[in-house]
Amino acid sequence: MKILITEFMDVEYVELLKTNFDVTINHDLSTNNGELKKIINSFDALIVRNKTQVNKEVLDKANNLKFVGRLGVGLDNIDTEYCKNHNIHVQPATGMNADSVAEYVFNTALTLLKNIPLMHQETLNGNWPRTSISSRELRGKTIGLLGFGLIAKKVSTLAKVFDTKIIAYDPYLDSSVGNQFNAKLLDLNEVFKLSDVISVHLPLTKNTKNILNYAAFEKMLKQPIIINSSRGSIVNEEDLIRAYEEKLISGFALDVYNTEPVPKSFLEKIKKNTNCILTPHVAGVTEESNKRVSEFIANAVKEFFNL
Ligand SMILES: NC(=O)c1ccc[n+]([C@@H]2O[C@H](COP(=O)([O-])OP(=O)(O)OC[C@H]3O[C@@H](n4cnc5c(N)ncnc54)[C@H](O)[C@@H]3O)[C@@H](O)[C@H]2O)c1
Numbered sequence: 001m002k003i004l005i006t007e008f009m010d011v012e013y014v015e016l017l018k019t020n021f022d023v024t025i026n027h028d029l030s031t032n033n034g035e036l037k038k039i040i041n042s043f044d045a046l047i048v049r050n051k052t053q054v055n056k057e058v059l060d061k062a063n064n065l066k067f068v069g070r071l072g073v074g075l076d077n078i079d080t081e082y083c084k085n086h087n088i089h090v091q092p093a094t095g096m097n098a099d100s101v102a103e104y105v106f107n108t109a110l111t112l113l114k115n116i117p118l119m120h121q122e123t124l125n126g127n128w129p130r131t132s133i134s135s136r137e138l139r140g141k142t143i144g145l146l147g148f149g150l151i152a153k154k155v156s157t158l159a160k161v162f163d164t165k166i167i168a169y170d171p172y173l174d175s176s177v178g179n180q181f182n183a184k185l186l187d188l189n190e191v192f193k194l195s196d197v198i199s200v201h202l203p204l205t206k207n208t209k210n211i212l213n214y215a216a217f218e219k220m221l222k223q224p225i226i227i228n229s230s231r232g233s234i235v236n237e238e239d240l241i242r243a244y245e246e247k248l249i250s251g252f253a254l255d256v257y258n259t260e261p262v263p264k265s266f267l268e269k270i271k272k273n274t275n276c277i278l279t280p281h282v283a284g285v286t287e288e289s290n291k292r293v294s295e296f297i298a299n300a301v302k303e304f305f306n307l
Pocket of ligand 1: 152
């Protein structure tokens with residue numbers, strides 16, 4: 001049985017796989033579909049993160065492929081429909097990095113409410129912005145969650161510590177699901193109107209793309225902090241910067257971007273004194289979650305092949 005791994009996986013679990021499988025590791029293939037297409041035919045299983053594009057072109061060549069393991073969640077880089085129709089099992093590491101993302105949400109919400117990026121810059125510049133830059137508490141504020149799946153539920157659980165009110169938009173769920181987590185499910189415009197912090201936890205689909213655009217920012221009444229740790233094009237990046245400059249929002253954290261790595265042309269649009277945090281798609285990647293995700297997928301592939 002042959003496995004191809006195209007993105008980083010915890011070494012301990014790669015070694016575990018080597019006891020049952022012939023394992024090939026080639027990280028260059030995550031950005032080289034031409035090469036991936038040439039060699040995929042000889043593999044029974046493929047293990048990826050979010051960079052490798054497991055699209056129709058690749059899958060058309062994958063005559064022996066039976067299993068695709070995703071070291072994380074979010075399957076927008078995998079043609080799941082094609083896999084379903086061709087009997088290829090797609091396995092995400094559901095829930096294994098949810099704690100890491102939920103912590104990221106509180107980390108960035110607190111940092112941005114307290115204007116710490118601005119304080120840091122000014123202090124570093126030799127100024128002493130003790131009264132010129134204000135700071136806010138998270139306690140008592142309202143966090144609006146777009147999507148109320150696994151990660152959003154973790155956020156709701158952690159929110160209790162801060163006495164924070166949780167509202168959420170997820171039309172696919174019954175309101176009783178929200179009640180279990182002390183969260184109120186509302187319609188999208190209500191969430192825009194009432195939130196001090198808006199955090200996005202949606203999958204990228206044709207319905208969620210651009211859900212946070214200028215028209216959405218205009219509906220926000222409390223100058224919220226925007227946090228996107230889901231997928232890039234769910235938030236319109238140009239509109240986000242415009243909304244910040246027009247003071248419709250008071251800060252933003254982006255972990256994910258339209259194009260990754262994020263292009264210079266986008267970075268140049270962000271002024272130095274912007275209350276923002278930019279991270280390189282790591283909200284779900286901690287030392288702990290990398291182990292959990294890798295262990296989960298290693299066990300799943302072994303089980304799938306009855307080994
Ligand atoms: N930055 C990172 O490192 C990182 C890590 C993990 C997950 N993610 C992203 O976060 C996303 C959410 O993860 P999760 O584990 O909570 O997923 P999940 O599948 O548990 O939850 C997603 C929720 O979104 C809801 N939803 C789907 N379409 C919707 C729509 N059009 N409008 C409103 N709600 C809608 C679903 O009903 C579901 O409850 C993933 O899809 C992934 O893209 C990013």
